[in-house]
Amino acid sequence: MRSIFFLLMSGSILAGLAACSNETSKTLPILGSRDPVTKVVDGKTITDTLYHTIPDFELLNQDSTLITNQAFEDGVYIANFFFTHCPSICPTMQRNLLKVYEKYKGDKRVKFLSHSIDFRHDSPSVLKSYAEKLGVTNDQWQFVTGSKASVYGLADSYMVYTKEDSNIPGGYDHSGYLLLVDSKRHIRGAYDGTNDEQIQLLFDELAILLKEYE
């Protein structure tokens, strides 16, 4: 009887330890290409890794204000690409992102950045009306527009496929990924915004990433 008790005790302690170490050791990878750079520091030659980084940007938001990377550098953010009259994947993607927004509403560590790929139609006022109708009531979630070159170029660095295509309903083809970006502009996760399991993974991994800022 006693030995069984000890066995159970030690078993549960081990399980507890394993669970704890799993929790604390899990960090998210940095996605994208990486380049080794060799430099000389204090007379010694060291090799460092240069990770894929979101470049500088300057885009017009739903209040017609120019925003830059600065708006996102004191926390993490989730970026995606959409357009307001998109009849296909965008509503599902935005419905799912809205769930994340609602959970973290008021938590300034988490921000949201939706880029419109319809540079012809989605002016700031169109984006403003869209944001209000979606249910976005504060500046934690920015909706931005810019020149085709700047937005489509950014999509490439977020590793999101975007293309104008008149054969596609709505006129633009793009992938519905949600990108989790940290304060150093590194992409830490990519999730299919139309897939419920991937959205759950985003919730889980966002919580893991936020631990780095505690």
Place this chain on the structure above:
Amino acid sequence: MRRNTSLHVGAALLSIYILFHACQSEQAIRTAQYAVNGQKLYGMHCQNCHGAKGEGLGTLYPPLTDSTFLITHRKQLPCIVKNGSSSPIQVGGKTFNTEMPPNPQLTPIETAYVLTYIGNSFGNKMGIFTIEEVQQALADCR
């Protein structure tokens, strides 16, 4: 003789009763078939905006759970599905004025399928939309 008459009457009543129930269940089966076909079409053409549970999205896309709206607009529903909608509408106490794109590729029978699905899901109980009803409604579209 008298016994025979009452037997005949009884048999006649019984067969009417059976026939009635057979028809009713046939109707229920047909409604279920339409709804199953409609569910697939709903997933392809409607779900992105109106949601898997017909919940809509904010005030961008109206929910399909307002039974009163659906019942009072029954005759317009085939037209909305086929031709889209561009005028503001009141659903569930909110105003929606996002343009709904048309679905010109949907045939009348497919429209009947998808409306039967919507009309008997998400808490709605509208019964079957027959192809005749849909064709009549489409002929009357404004």
